[in-house]
Amino acid sequence: MKPAPFVRHVPRTLQQALAMLSQLAGQDGRILAGGQSLVPIMAFRLAKPAHLIDINEVEGLDRLDSDGKALTIGARVRHAAFHGPVVDNPLAALLTYVARHIAHYPIRMRGTFCGSLAHADPASEWCLTTATLGATMIARSTRGTREIAAKDFFDGIMSTALAEDELLAEVRLPLLAADAKFGFNEFSRRAGDFAMASSLVAYRVVDSKIAEARVGVGGAEPSPRRIAEAEAALNGQPPGDAAFRAAALAASDAVDPLEDHQTNAEYRRDLVRVVVRRALEHSLQ
Amino acid sequence: MSNPKPKFVGRSVARLEDRPLLLGQGRFAADVSFSGQWHMRVVRSPVAHGKLQGIDAAAALALPGVHAVWTHQDVAHIPPIPFRLTGLVELEPYRQPILAKDYVRYVGEPVAVVFATDPYIAEDAADLIELDIEPLAPVLAASGATGPFDAERATEPSIIRKSYGDVDAAFKAAHAVVALALSTGRHSGVPMETRGAVAHYDEARDILEMHGAAKVPWWNRDHIARMIGRTRTNMHLLEGHVGGGFGIRGEIYPEDVLVCAAALAFGKPIKWVEDRREHLIAANHSRQQQHRIRAAIDAEGRILAIDDEFFHDNGAYMRTHAATVPDLAAAMLPGPYRVPAYRVAGHIRLTNKTPCGTYRAPGRYESTFVRERLLDAVAAKVGVDGVEIRRRNLIATSEMPYDLHLETLGTHIVYDSGDYALLLDKTLACAGWPALQADLKKRRAAGEKVGAGVAMFVEKSGLGPSDTVRVEIRKDGKVEVITGVASIGQGVETAMAQIAADALGVDYTAIDVVHGRTDRIDQGAGAFASRVTVMCGEATRLASTKLRDKVLRLAAELMQTDASALDIVNGEIVSRDSTGPSMTLAELAQAPPGDLSAEDTFLSSHMVYPYGVHVAAVKIDSDTGAVAIERYVIGYDIGKAVNPRLVESQIAGGLAQGLGGALLEEFVYDDHGEPLSVTFADYLMPTSREVPDISILITEDAPSPLNPMGLKGAGEGGANPVGAAIASAIDDALQRPGAITDLPITPQRMKAICRQN
């Protein structure tokens, strides 16, 4: 469990970082952010990057601010930044609640929001959050800047739309409506483990009816995504058991569950129904 | 001369061993280094079964910093690893060579070793070694028809058979027969500290030392020495701090022999520290058994006979424990119940998986699960509850000592003492059983899936045949207790110091307990089978008492009085009537003749048998299949608790491991024999969030008649019946007797069972 040899580079500015990335990406160069996914993988020698571009000292990447429309989260912002409220909007409570489900305290002190997105584990809470809320990813390289919508960003298990010379510099997460409701639920075998299924929901209640429903499911398919069938089952219905059950069933019918040696499709599908229903129930608490 | 009344034994005094650990000053295997040392990396088989056609180490040897690569031909003169316990002759051909010869038989089997200047280069080089292996079909199931395991071996090297009474007649005469098919999952002890070994040859003194020993340093010293052509006098094993033993750590493994042989061959210190992935595929696994059990019962549910056949999945080789685990499973199965006739056949089966050994409560975790499931099934059959059926079948105190007519570990099993029914009553009272039942019933009526279960067991401990202890008073008045046991973190130093302190009349903090060092005492049996407090504890008491007599005799001469007029109080020799002069132990030690030491040996040919009751209350989430433990109560009678808090820690730690095997931990293999549980993300250990609060009731109602303090060991009762108790509680929650047949009960399996409702 000793990593293969590598060279660590420590850029101080974004320009330096992008230049290094453009030069080294083709020679097995990779970004090192919090290291909470990359370092274990290197220890197992499942990844043997020859160069690590450590972005932990790059100026400006620690941005965490709001322009009234969206929250901007820079590449150095760690999970632990969300242990408390970061913006005066219901989004803050959502992020705080979700963050508590990521791994364990020491890992949250190092791991980054953007690193989670770049790593793209199917069960990552932040991947689910950005997919559900429709975040925009800002990818930068020496070639320029690209804005990528969350729905186009995730591209299967541990795969994203980022090119190898692109840095995920920041993410813009739209603020929620002031009266928005949200709910989250996940199931894992132990506290802090990657979820076997998770769900984040957000909606408004207009004239006692659900509107603008967003139902995201994570951990169940190669990438987290919104489930249109479940959202349709909610919109226009009064929030409550009947609508929630219908949406949960719609979600579990809609997914094409991942299977592994601990989890067959039938069980995973059941879990999707459970986490969606519980996330919706949580939204009323 | 009467001993002073106990001042330390029986009290929860603070542990002596914690200071260096809490200050980060522990000295674990990986902390040991010698200048100029080489690092060893093991190249392991990537396939479960195959013919080894060739090994190409050229690229590895060309890497700067690489000193050597060994394959089987470099160690062909070293015999396979011997058996330490239960070494049946027919198993000998199945012993493990230290490097694979001709065949590889499990993923993780050592095939070659690399020696390099640092561990990084060693691992780089190991990656460059090319193995030419022709894959063969793996054997993965331990039941079913027997056949060839490979060209040289059969899948079933032996069958453990034990019996007494007329089983067939009992089944013929039975009112009813209850039959079950049950299994326990493959899991094992996973100490926080992985294995490690550092060998160092001192040319000047012609002494070979191996650091990183644990558990059984003396036996290992003798046998590694024999394997590599040395003797017990020019080789030493040294134990530092040990981050957990649990049965699996400290046995002789290929790596221990390899570092020793290499230190001699190259004249360089050789260091090997295992990584976690290696640990999960290379250190002993345990527990995987399938049982088909039947009970013949009368109309009241009294057991007339038990007939069990089981298949023990031992992995690819027979390691140091040989037939120990299946033998213990077979011998201890009857437990605390009167079983007039009993027959068992335990098939030892080879599979292309990691070889197995003992793990805390070896064989008993398995057979307690099976027996207690059987008791629950009998209860269901005759329509009484689980508590009542146990009461009807428990062995009575009037029957003690109770001869089981079975043997294991070279001893005849005779339960030395016990009041099983009394402990059941006390534990149920502690759990508030009637109120708990009423509450659960009410909640079930409201739709919750909640239930409680009880499991009982008899443990064994204090395996002989002997332990020797030397006690010395040094010139500074400090007392040294030199033992032949090992400390695997269980608190040996504290417990032995308490016993010696009371016998001598000094404070327990004035005592240094030496353990795990073959250079300090010539023989020792080590730490396993919950033997230390019983065997070493009594030897410590004997030697300390002898020393006390010697001290008083010598002091009496100097003080010109009679020894019977003197006493030792707080390390000072005083006259019993508090008059006249006094003298410190240091003063006496500095006066001629000065030799203040005594040695004594405790011999015991029978084990002692603690016993216990676990009560679990669970809640099932029928949506997800998750099982939450709401309440857990453990009653354990260990005759005499030297330090109750240490006993509680033993029980609590054991429970966590028992829970792991019941709900979480499992070494899973795919159809090709590829291990899938090779990281802590896949092999799930319980964490503080998964382990519930527990209530522990330690009782001393049945002191052992086999040693004067009445001691019984406490190491394994926390783990033994956990799978059984949780299974019983889940059945109750589902109101479906016999719902649980297999461990571990993962959420997916639980959910599938819920779906059948």
Ligand SMILES: Cc1cc2nc3c(=O)[nH]c(=O)nc-3n(C[C@H](O)[C@H](O)[C@H](O)COP(=O)(O)OP(=O)(O)OC[C@H]3O[C@@H](n4cnc5c(N)ncnc54)[C@H](O)[C@@H]3O)c2cc1C
């Ligand atoms: C025991 C354990 C439990 C965990 N449990 C969870 C969990 O429950 N939920 C969860 O979501 N995560 C979990 N994690 C993962 C953790 O959240 C990681 O922090 C996260 O996945 C990656 O973030 P990082 O900053 O550590 O990235 P790193 O490990 O540094 O990098 C991960 C990958 O992303 C790339 N990368 C990182 N940042 C960028 C960037 N800005 N632009 C482009 N590429 C980039 C790296 O090159 C690398 O390939 C767990 C980790 C551990 C060790």
